[in-house]
Amino acid sequence: MNSTNNHNKRILLVGCGKMGSALLNGWKSSNIKFECTVIDPQNIPEPSTISQNSEQPHAHKVRYVKSYKECTEYINKADIVLLAVKPQIMHKVCADLSPLISKTALILSIAAGQTISNFENSFGSNQPIVRAMPNTPAAIGKGITVAIENSQVTKEQKETATTLLSATGSLEWIKDENLLNAVTSLSGSGPAYIFYLIETLAIVGKEIGIPSDLANKLARQTVIGSAALADHENEISASTLRENVTSQKGTTQAALNILMNGELKNILKRTLEAAKKRSEEL
DSSP states (O other): OOOTTOOOEEEEEEOOSHHHHHHHHHHHHTTOOEEEEEEOSSOOOSSOSEEEOSSSTTTEEEEEESSGGGOHHHHTTOSEEEEOSOGGGHHHHHHHHTTTSOTTSEEEEOOTTOOHHHHHHHHOTTSOEEEEEOOGGGGGTOEEEEEEEOTTOOHHHHHHHHHHHHTTEEEEEOSOTTHHHHHIIIIISHHHHHHHHHHHHHHHHHHTTOOHHHHHHHHHHHHHHHHHHHHHTTTSOHHHHHHHHOOTTSHHHHHHHHHTTTHHHHHHHHHHHHHHHHHHHO
16 A cells, blocks of 8 residues: 555545445455545544554544545645545535645545536546446455546556555456446345345345244344355355255245246346436436
């Protein structure tokens, strides 16, 4: 993470909601050396001054402020400006930041639906820009991010973006920006689908007679364990893993005869299409 002039990367994090804080927590848990100024009027911890890694005092430093006016001295010096605000207010945020940041700073956006051309319109066509779509498991280093850069991003800046984004899980770089709306619908929104699956399994478990606490634990741990097994056996396809659980004419087969009648696939297709459409609208 050290640049050619030998200083820790200076990050300006604009927005520290669920996704912004997930990334920040991921960096804190890694061995990345960085200095970060967080601007967010609503998500400021108490005390709101500076938090620092006490075990590694030079590893990272984070300061929290509520407005641009409180940190103008840091804005112009930022090497990376990470935009983690809602898409609906992104245009105003970019308009406010554009005259303040360095024209060589890397703009790194994690907002759904906001294209590279949108950011080039706000910051100029020569501004280095990376558009990325992470997901919330990034907070514990288990996320996956898909990213694409514009032509102004240098090799060093792409390496820096890779370090920041891969510190929170897996990272895939793509060439076709049009894929990102579909990516958002699958992996960006995907954790919510999995959590709803846990929720629904627990509800149905209670309805068939399992005590509430046990149903909740069984539903949660079944999904956790299955995901861990899929990760451990990552060279085995999901369909093979499914088949390994399924005995011919057994209980699982009886359940799958209902689950695999095509309705679930159609529901998931409509689900992803709805999320993709919304990403395009944003």
